[in-house]
Amino acid sequence: MKSLIKDYLTVTKKEWNGLVVLILLIIAVWMAPVVYQRVHKDKLINLNGFDATAARLHMQPTDTAATIAVKMFRFNPNHLPATDWQKLGLNDHQITTIQHYEAKGGRFYTKADLKKIYAITAIDYKRLEPYINLPEKDDYTEKSFTIVELNSADSTRMTTIRGIGPGYAVRIIRYRDRLGGFYKKEQLKEIFGIDSLMYHDLAPQVSVDAARISKINLNIVTLNNLLVFPYLSYKQKNAIVEYRNQHGNYAALDDLKNIPIIDDGILSKIAPYITFK
Template structure:
């Protein structure tokens, strides 16, 4: 018995003469392009001749060379001028912090502290006319001294208690009281998890600004696990932390914990150690695999490496 081929098969699987020719042409082109990289070395000349314009080359060399006898004014044509903002930022980054007496500090010492040259000139002029600093906050009166510099420098101001006019202190008892506070100030011991801003300000080098930052950072964390975490406070110089570290203690390891099974992305990312990407990864993993049986399950998430896990695990709970 012979079966005839259906008409639609012939229609879709038969080629006309033109179609066959086109198919062969495409196959030949594909073969040619596949062999082209191998044939390229035979098609290109071994040596390429380049024409060099020597006149242009000499001009370029002249532009790249700065004459040694140029004045400072001419040198400015060859390099971009540093903006005042960049200059201030560079000086601030190179600033040192050390205890100083604003009534005796030299211009070089002010410069080391990161104060601008114009402001240094203002301070020296103020002192030359009989002006004096009677308390650290008097730095705020100096025209041109930036507020962030004032906050940074006030904790390091040391002033002699002698020779101050009567209108600054009511009587000698006030001066003696100040001396007594200084002695207590240097011996203060602060419990890092229960102290308020007033307690922190008893430490040498800690003013109102730093005290508020430390307490705010502690509240956002949910408590300090160790004394070393105080050093992570934004803007707190390491020199200040190293100075107050012997006076810090941690009597409480209890911290406020965040539930990884019920917290939202917003709640998780509010923690200083957990950013948006990690918070999103935690919530997404929870949606796909269900609730976490323990905090250690976080190690299964690619966005959390071992170092980060050790840092955030004390602040998390799977309850």
């Protein structure tokens, strides 16, 4: 019995050496954080110096306008040079926003129109308003004027629309020719550069005579003649012509539903432009 216990409790030299190494490793891991904290002491942040630096950064100009002394003067905001906007205290972002608005055909007719520019804050407008060289109210609606019919107007007539210059007149006419004519005023928003804000200004000045639309006879039209039509993709145009060649003439708009790549949304868009005789 004593021999068994002795054999069980006996530690060989190799095992004893391993036990010593393990104990030393445990001690080293336990002491490592203490030694590290003593060698690498945390440095205190000088908050006073940090606050002073932050204040200096805050005082530095963030754009060109901050480096130009503000000088108020009477001005017309339409196509006002950027340097003059800077003198009036506007920053680069605000000036760029105004220039984008004008590039899209926007124009200021009254003082309050400047409020349409989202970058102009209420404080900015209150400061600028006494110097804006425009009427307080828009008397345009009180004047007698002729509504421009979009499907018959030429480029000269188009430019009589307030907010439409020669460039936009050409865009409208080119898009009208591709369509075959407008059947509703809202189609103006499909023209590049005419957004909802600009359309809101144009809508009261224009009308549409849908009877002037040049319709497409699907039973005789060729693929080449269909290519300019903007409401169909090339695959859809080709499918319409090929289906007719294979199955004969179309009798009604519903026949187009047999073409898998033409859905109800497409049919509703092209319906005003399609005829079968």
